[in-house]
Amino acid sequence: MATKDIIDTLAGIEPGSSLDAIRGRRLQARDNAQKSYLSLLEPVDAGDVSLVERAAVALFVIGLHREPTMAGFYRAKLAATADGARLVEAVDVEIARGETSGPYGAFPAGPLSVENKAGLIYRVSAERKPDLGARLVAAFEHAHLLVFRPRDAAAADMKALLAAGWSNTGIVTFSQLVAFLSFQVRVVTGLRVLGASLGRANAAAGA
């Protein structure tokens, strides 16, 4: 039995439950998923990516996944971050504008081209650009690419981030944040679905 971590909280896993015990068999993964969350969302030293940028990107990424419980968590996090509350509405509007289904995108030209799938190339709306600022505008457009069409990524996308004021190290941290959240939302959803199926099995067995 372990103290609840962020994945337990978001997936509704209680200490002493069977899923808690199963997670306990991968203790290093459990502990380091938590450390990943802390170092990306609650870093001791924010370095090249501010706390409000991290929280805004997190809400945007999770919002695009249409997971209401997790989006609620990250919306509250952004609202509680210094200078974050003023961004919540703009981020929510941009989430609605960016909603689509992935993965899509193009493969390198060749035999795989028959699998190319076109889809939304998201750009932040002109009205929201002043609120978000150049760095977050570039970050949201790249985050949308990472969420829905990562195979479209090209060297030019790195240049766009650098041109918007992102450093090499900032790009690494920001990319890790989006990629980590893509992991976290799937672990949470998967465990929640499995947990619900255990509930059904227990009910069927009269437990």
Place this chain on the structure above:
Amino acid sequence: MSAANNVNPPVVFTQDELGWVSWIDPLPEAELTERHFAGLVDRSRSKSEYFRLLVRDPEVLEARTKTDKDIFYNVADGLPRAERELAAAATSRYNGCIYCASVHARFASTYSKRRDDVQRLLDEGVGADLGERWNAVVKASVALAATPIAFGPDNIDELRRAGLDDAEIVDVINGASFFNWANRLMLSLGEPSK
């Protein structure tokens, strides 16, 4: 920016060994400090351009690496290594990460001794018929990779019918989910090269 002039990118999924070239600047080996080596976990990873790029944020890299290693290498119990690698390869095939797919298809082949089936996953895509158990693992991985996430009770039922217990299903969830992390880094920070 790293020069991309000498890159020869693969245009098909393969089990061959590929290189990877960064689009932004990795840290030079000579500039690595003990803090960076802690982030690399294995000192030998300082030879890799990919890890010398990620080590720009050493705390995150260390946590990511330790998460990865436990999900895939801790085989004291749970899902056989071959099927964890299958989940990683299927996720990479579906998201379109040729580099990640090459590494984990090779591992899946090594641990399962089913190289031809793994190759069919790469050649035909995630709809290839690989038998009930592998089909269930691939289908669950694909459902998890979709955005919005399409993983549901039917995936759990299929995995159970294929003989997986709850702990093994958690290994599928962890392995497939982790590659939604890895694929996005490998695809967006640089490119594979033959």
